[in-house]
Amino acid sequence: MSDSECEAGLPDALAAGLTADEYRKIESRLGRSPNPTELGMFSAMWSEHCSYKSSKRQLARFPTESPRVLEGPGENAGAAAIGEGLAAVFKVESHNHPTFIEPFQGAATGVGGILRDIFTMGARPVALMNSLRFGPPAVRKNRVLLGRAVAGIANYGNSMGIPTLGGEVAFDDCYSLNPLVNAFALGIAPADRIFRARADTPGDPVFCVGAKTGRDGIHGASMASAAFDEEAEAKRPTVQVGDPFLEKLLMEACLELMAGEALAAVQDLGAAGLTCSTAEIAARGGSGIEIDLDLAPQRETGMSAYEIMLSESQERMLLVVRRGREAEVERVFAKWDLDAAAIGRITADGLLRVRHAGRPAATIPCRALTEDAPVYDRPRETPQWWPEPEVRDGDLPEPDDWNEAVLRLVGSPGLASRRFVYEQYDHLVGSDTLARPGGDAGVVRIKGTPLGIAMSLDGNGRYTARDPWRGGALAVAEACRNLAAVGATPVGATNCLNFGNPEKPEVMWQLSEVVSGMCEALTALSVPITGGNVSLYNETEEEGIFPTPVVGVVGVFDDVSTLVGQHFCEPGDLLFLAGPQGSDALGASEYLKVFQQSTGGRPPAPNLEAEVRLGAFLRAAAARRLTRSARDLSEGGLIQAAVESLFAPDGSAQGAAFDLEFAGAPLGALIGEAPARALLSVRPRDADDFAELASVHGVPLAALGTAGGDSLAIRANGVEIIRLTVDDLWPAFGHGLERAVSDRR
Amino acid sequence: MPRHRFAVLVFPGTNCERDVLEALRTVTRQDAELVWHQEGSLAGFDAAVVPGGFAHGDYLRAGGLARFSPVMAPLSAMAGSGRPVIGICNGFQILQEARLLPGAMLRNRSLTYVCRDVWIRAEDRNSPLTAALEEGDKLRIPVGHAEGNFFADDEELEALESGQQVLFRYCDEAGRTRDGTNPNGSRNGIAGVRNRRGNVAALMPHPDRAYESVLGNTDGVRVFDSLIRWMES
Numbered sequence: 001m002s003d004s005e006c007e008a009g010l011p012d013a014l015a016a017g018l019t020a021d022e023y024r025k026i027e028s029r030l031g032r033s034p035n036p037t038e039l040g041m042f043s044a045m046w047s048e049h050c051s052y053k054s055s056k057r058q059l060a061r062f063p064t065e066s067p068r069v070l071e072g073p074g075e076n077a078g079a080a081a082i083g084e085g086l087a088a089v090f091k092v093e094s095h096n097h098p099t100f101i102e103p104f105q106g107a108a109t110g111v112g113g114i115l116r117d118i119f120t121m122g123a124r125p126v127a128l129m130n131s132l133r134f135g136p137p138a139v140r141k142n143r144v145l146l147g148r149a150v151a152g153i154a155n156y157g158n159s160m161g162i163p164t165l166g167g168e169v170a171f172d173d174c175y176s177l178n179p180l181v182n183a184f185a186l187g188i189a190p191a192d193r194i195f196r197a198r199a200d201t202p203g204d205p206v207f208c209v210g211a212k213t214g215r216d217g218i219h220g221a222s223m224a225s226a227a228f229d230e231e232a233e234a235k236r237p238t239v240q241v242g243d244p245f246l247e248k249l250l251m252e253a254c255l256e257l258m259a260g261e262a263l264a265a266v267q268d269l270g271a272a273g274l275t276c277s278t279a280e281i282a283a284r285g286g287s288g289i290e291i292d293l294d295l296a297p298q299r300e301t302g303m304s305a306y307e308i309m310l311s312e313s314q315e316r317m318l319l320v321v322r323r324g325r326e327a328e329v330e331r332v333f334a335k336w337d338l339d340a341a342a343i344g345r346i347t348a349d350g351l352l353r354v355r356h357a358g359r360p361a362a363t364i365p366c367r368a369l370t371e372d373a374p375v376y377d378r379p380r381e382t383p384q385w386w387p388e389p390e391v392r393d394g395d396l397p398e399p400d401d402w403n404e405a406v407l408r409l410v411g412s413p414g415l416a417s418r419r420f421v422y423e424q425y426d427h428l429v430g431s432d433t434l435a436r437p438g439g440d441a442g443v444v445r446i447k448g449t450p451l452g453i454a455m456s457l458d459g460n461g462r463y464t465a466r467d468p469w470r471g472g473a474l475a476v477a478e479a480c481r482n483l484a485a486v487g488a489t490p491v492g493a494t495n496c497l498n499f500g501n502p503e504k505p506e507v508m509w510q511l512s513e514v515v516s517g518m519c520e521a522l523t524a525l526s527v528p529i530t531g532g533n534v535s536l537y538n539e540t541e542e543e544g545i546f547p548t549p550v551v552g553v554v555g556v557f558d559d560v561s562t563l564v565g566q567h568f569c570e571p572g573d574l575l576f577l578a579g580p581q582g583s584d585a586l587g588a589s590e591y592l593k594v595f596q597q598s599t600g601g602r603p604p605a606p607n608l609e610a611e612v613r614l615g616a617f618l619r620a621a622a623a624r625r626l627t628r629s630a631r632d633l634s635e636g637g638l639i640q641a642a643v644e645s646l647f648a649p650d651g652s653a654q655g656a657a658f659d660l661e662f663a664g665a666p667l668g669a670l671i672g673e674a675p676a677r678a679l680l681s682v683r684p685r686d687a688d689d690f691a692e693l694a695s696v697h698g699v700p701l702a703a704l705g706t707a708g709g710d711s712l713a714i715r716a717n718g719v720e721i722i723r724l725t726v727d728d729l730w731p732a733f734g735h736g737l738e739r740a741v742s743d744r745r
Numbered sequence: 746m747p748r749h750r751f752a753v754l755v756f757p758g759t760n761c762e763r764d765v766l767e768a769l770r771t772v773t774r775q776d777a778e779l780v781w782h783q784e785g786s787l788a789g790f791d792a793a794v795v796p797g798g799f800a801h802g803d804y805l806r807a808g809g810l811a812r813f814s815p816v817m818a819p820l821s822a823m824a825g826s827g828r829p830v831i832g833i834c835n836g837f838q839i840l841q842e843a844r845l846l847p848g849a850m851l852r853n854r855s856l857t858y859v860c861r862d863v864w865i866r867a868e869d870r871n872s873p874l875t876a877a878l879e880e881g882d883k884l885r886i887p888v889g890h891a892e893g894n895f896f897a898d899d900e901e902l903e904a905l906e907s908g909q910q911v912l913f914r915y916c917d918e919a920g921r922t923r924d925g926t927n928p929n930g931s932r933n934g935i936a937g938v939r940n941r942r943g944n945v946a947a948l949m950p951h952p953d954r955a956y957e958s959v960l961g962n963t964d965g966v967r968v969f970d971s972l973i974r975w976m977e978s
Contacts, residue, residue, distance in 0.1 A: 154858050158889070159799045161760020245758050245802025337757065426860045426889045428954045429797075431764040434961070445959060447767065561959070650862055650885065650961075651918075 008039035016043035022374055029368040037306045037354070038362045041369060044219065044272035044310055045279065048536050051373035054502035055534040058515045062529040063522050068491050069530055070191060076117040076268060078530020080492040081191050082556045084449045089123035089194070090186040092131075092457065092496045092552045094535035099181040102239040103145045108152035109242040110183040112314050115160060116268035119251045120317065122195040122258045123187030126430060127444050128157045129167040129457045130183050131496070131550045132421075135176025137413050137740040142171075145179050146741055152242075153183070154424045159244035160251070163433050164425035165442025167457045168550075169737070171413050172599065174461070177540035182496040184457055184552045188446060195258060197267035197277075199320040200285030202348040204264050207319040207326075208274070209333055209340040210250040214299030216240050217273070217312025246315040246338075253336040254317060262325035269316040275309045275369070277318040278344075279352050283366040290353040291344030293361065305354060305361035320346060380512050381505035388466050391587035391601035393668030402666070402714075402721040405595070407732045409671070410643045412594045415636045416736025417647070436649045439566035440482035440632050441555070452560025454488035456553055460635065461498075461546030463603035466588045468510045472517030472549050473606040477675055478634050479553035480525045484615035485630040485678055487564045487622025488555030493522065495532040495551045500544030502536045510547040517606070518549065524608035525615065527553060564622045565629045567648040568656055571708025573628050574687050575656060577638065578699050579614050579677030580607060584668020590635045591671045603673075610676035610699075617697035618678060626686045626693065633677040639670050641679040642712060643733050646726055653726040655709035666716045681707050749976060751777040752790040754820070754836075756800035756811050764953040765796040765833065772956050772969040782814040792829040792873070792976065793820055795836030797889070797951060807850060807892040808838030817843055824945045829873035829976060832947030834890055837937075845945050846938055847905060851894040854930030858891040862962070863928050865913040865936045865950055866920050872939040872946040875912050876975035877967055883920050884913075884964040886950035888928055893949040895931035895938075902932055913937035913948050 013023035016039060026034055026042050034042060048054060064072040070087050071079035077091035095110025111128065118125045130153055135142035146169075157164045167184070199206075217240035257263060265285065267277040274291070282289040293308045303311075319340075321329050326342065333340035347353070352369065354362040365372075399405035409415060422437035434452060435443035441456040458479040464471025480490050497514065500507045522529060532552075538545045557563060568575075586592060587601025621627045631641040647653050662669040682690045694701040712729060714722035751769050755762045762779055769777040780787065782800075787793060801810035811817070824830045824845050832840040840846040853859055862885050867878040878884075897905060905911055913936040915927045922934045929949075937948030952965030 151857070158858055158891075159758070159760075159802070161798055243802075245799060245804070248760070248799075248802075249757055423861050424858045426858065428860060428887050428889060428951070429760060429764070431767065431954050431956070431960065434959065 006035060007033040008036045009033065012036065012039055016040065018043055018046065022046060025374065029372060030364065037309060038364055040306045040310050041275045041362060041364065044275055045369040046373045050272050050276060052534055053374050053376050054378055054536060055497065055511065056375050057377055058511055061515055061519055063519065064528050066528045069528050071194060071530065073529065073531045076120045076197055078492060078494060079121065079194055080530060080554065082451060082453065082491060083558060084451055085191050086446065087189050087191040087194060088186055088453055088554055089118050089121045089189055090494055090554050091117050091531050092182050092184040092494045092550060093533045094496050094498060095181045095183060096178065096498060096535050096538055098239045099149055099179055103148035104152035105239055105241050107149035107181045108156040109240045109314055110181050111153055111156040112242045112244065112247050113270050114183045114185040115247065116270065118185045118187040119254055120195065120266050120268045121189060122193055123189035124255055125162045125185050125187040126432060127186045127442060127455060128162050128164040128184065129442060129455060130164065130181065131168040131457050131459065133170045133175040133180040133461065133548065135173060136171050139176065142176060143741050149181055150421055150424055156242055156244045158426040160248050161429050163427045163429050165427055165433065165455065166422065166437035169418055169421055170461065172461060172546065174545045177543055178538040178545045180498050180548060182550045186453065186455060186554060195263065195266045197265055197281045198284040199265040199281045199346045200287050201264060202287060202346050203323050204320050204346045205323065205326055205342050206289060206291060206344045206346065207321055207329055207340055208296050208343045209317050209319055210338055211246050211313055211315040212297040212299040212339060213308055213311045214313045215303065215307055215311060218307055218310050240312050240314045242314050249336045249338055250315050250317060253332050253338055257329060257332045260328060262321055262328040263319055264322050265320040267318045269318060271312065273309065273311045279366045279369040281318060281320060282346065282352065283370040288347035288349040288351045288366060289344060290347055293354060293356040295341055295343045297339040297341050305356035309354060378502055378508045379505045380508040382509055383506050388587065388600060388602040393584045393586060393665040393672065396586060396667060398665060398667055403724055406639055406722055406724060409591065409594055409636060410640060410729065411732030411736035413737060413740040414590050414593065415640055417734050418737060419734060420738035434560060434563055435486060435566065438649060440485045441488065443486055443563055445560050450559045452557035452563060454483050454486050454555040454557065456482035457550060458482065459548055459550040461548035462588045462599050464514060464549060465546035466601065467603050468513035468547055469517035470603050470606055472514035473521040474603065474675060475549050475551040476518050476521035476525065477606055477608065477611045478632065479551045480527060480615060481611060481632040483553055483555035484618040485564065485632045487562050487619055488557050489619060490525065490527045490553050490555045492530045493527045493551055493553045494530060495549060497534045498538055498545060498548040498550065499536050500539045507544065514547055514549050521606060521608055524612060562622050562625060564627045566631060567629055568645050568654040568681050568707035569628050572684060573681040573707040574684055575658065575704040575707060576680045576682060577677060577702045577704050578617065578680055578694060580610050580674065581700050581702055582663060583674030584664050584672040585674040586668060586672055589673050604675055607676045613698050614676050614678065617694055617699040620697065621690060621693055626682060626690045627680055628683060629681040631679045633679060635673060637671040637673050638679065643729060645679060646712060646729065647734065654707055655711045655726055656705060656707045657709060658705040658714045660704060660714065660716050666721060747775045749775045749791045750789060751775060752780045752787050752793040753777055754782065754793060754795050754816055755779050756782040756814060758800050758802050759796055759798035761797035761833065761953060765794050768953040768956040768965065768969060772966050773973050780816060782816045784816045785819065787819040787823055792972065793823055795832040795839050797834030797836060800835055800839055808835060808842040811839040812843040821845065827942065827944050829972060830945045831873055831972065833951060833953060834949055837947035837949055838892065840945060840947050846940055846947055847901060848895050848897040848938065850892045851896050852892050853894050859928050860887065860889040862887050863950060864916050864918055864926065866916040868911045868914055869909040871909065871943045872912050873944065873972045873975040874937060874946045874948060874968055875971050876978065877971040881920060883916060884967065885962060886952055886964055887954045888950045890949055893929040893931065895935040897932060905938060908941060910938050910941065911935055912939055912946060
């Protein structure tokens, strides 16, 4: 008896990660019991990873509309109009679970997956970023995970020839058994030629193109929807293996084909492979689809329908071709030495019909797999400990030796330059990179236009763990502030919500609070969400991660020649602090982490009104070319922003002398992490215009000192407390991360 | 009126072809066109550039499979006829694998990919990469490679040095060659070489990433100017 003729019962469903209720729902939707292949397809599509069943209600709260939004959540990626008839197509996605199991391939295929999401929409990818979180580098295993994940990302992105413009690297104990890898990609497409994954013309042929289907990554979506136990090692076969060369060919072939009129719809094969792509492309178009698996190119023999439908082999795409244009597809894919096999056609009956070995293998209504997946409103519970107390500078002892304290702080793994990581990424290929990694935002120009695109990826799990609402709002605020610092206007945002087990009420509380905080900041700053993803069950042996929202904001320059630099450029330039003065927020700060080994205290309160004013001021000053350099203040406060501003990417360095006057203790003024602030440098002759513009925008401005010399010198209320030469600082700041993560010790 | 026509070769996996095309057109104001690796002829072209990337995925070895592509026969013929053939990064590796240039590339000493600005010093003017430079001129140009560690055995190295075939050496801002200035472990700090005749030349750093002021660096312009200077002298 073949698979298609036997029934899969409740015990099979439970073993596949479904609940008894879900199994009954499947039976009622089908009007019969599923066969094993069908059950596998439901199990993948109704997994948390594919269905968003625990987070859907939360995600529905995000603001998603603006005049610029061309494609909001629900497609492969979001799209926003950027002028000149062009659109920026972008998204961030997690690849956390695979990375823990196999860091090189897990991280590499995260890059491959997000790139497919972008070129599926008809956009040529022009930039990558990534956000990485690991356990403390003092533990060898964490160093290995970091090293291999970075090597995997570098291997994939570099081979594809797409620059990696920046991102984040953060460390905390909670990520030891659950490292996070979130990959972001951005592409440019003609605004009127965005391709969608929506097939609505019965009779159109369906092609599977690119790599052959193999037995790798089967049930990756279900694996990514469960917590890990000590058996995690045994899940290595669920991780896919990437081939960036194949993906490069696939990208070029798809983009070549998309320049013509042969394609009706496109969807990449990612999580849940053929099952997800066929069901979604038909369901979105209100149609059905039939495929014959015997026609799909296969890497190995004897694969079952179950294996072919659930394989997550990389570098594959599903194309729906306009009837009569099949030869164009075959010609282009032959040029690029890739398989292009017609495996079926679009139908009118709303069903996904799968044939294998000459028999029907599965017959399921497309919508049953997609829109009809369960949605849960899981219980939420505010924990007893909340809220934490605020931490002010009077609560903490001042350092005995400020010079030593600064070296220790800026050389710590959380704050030291990320040079050791980003130099492994090709960040210049394409000859469009105008702001390199190491600054607040990455910036590329768009050749042939005056336009530029800026992007920033931010989140702080420590903040969010202590106050999820504040953490969510601050992640949005910081990403927007980073874009304002370089002079760009935010046009859209994408996000990746990394959380623990949603069946725990405290985790659902975190998720709901984070979304509330994000919504408030997104609304205040007028930035719509255009897509993203959710990664739940980031738990191993009951240990969960900090709730970690990662927010990617994309901004535009109408004239990229107004781009503001991120380093002090000329001796004598005047230094200013813009934003609310006298803030001393130290809760959940880098200072507490480095000096007290504490992740406690309440993170700073967002100040969204001040963020809006600061953003408008920074953009106005940039447009009038008044700002020489700008850095936002975030982790590590003023000291960190100052040290980062000293060292330019070409290897040169410029000192600075600060003369600070403040009411409280130096700790809060120098290292506090209050938001809505930026450190700026300005030519002396522009200082009056600059100050006037700040006052017009209602932004407080304090003169701090001057750039120049070979030292960072800081006087606090008339007393010099810090004097460090750039040669003292560089070994700590420039090499701190390398020292912490390299294995030669 | 453009006087020259440049071919920019494209293999499956090449990824700097558009950068080189744009740089050639912007700097030299000559005609430049992409040529697919399946082409059997380079008729009508006055010079060829092999750009960076990962030709054929760099499977086997960097550049190792590209030499079997059909376009390599007319490329060798072009080199044999004395017309300029230049390579950048993966193009350098391909020209070595095709035996049009000496030496071989090992993995970087760090065993990692490295992308950053480096300084290089011009060592010899007799090539299409250096004709517009003076010996000792320093350029700041970005590198981006995992296999740029130039290797030749002692005998070959001696021959390259005495035959003035070394075009560029990694150095510091002041032009000094020190161990710390070498990003990949290349022997004698070699960043670029030419063949004996001088018409085939390549370098690991990317002048195609430093050709316009908006990029914050125009040092690469002098490399492309050299191509024109060499062809017209």
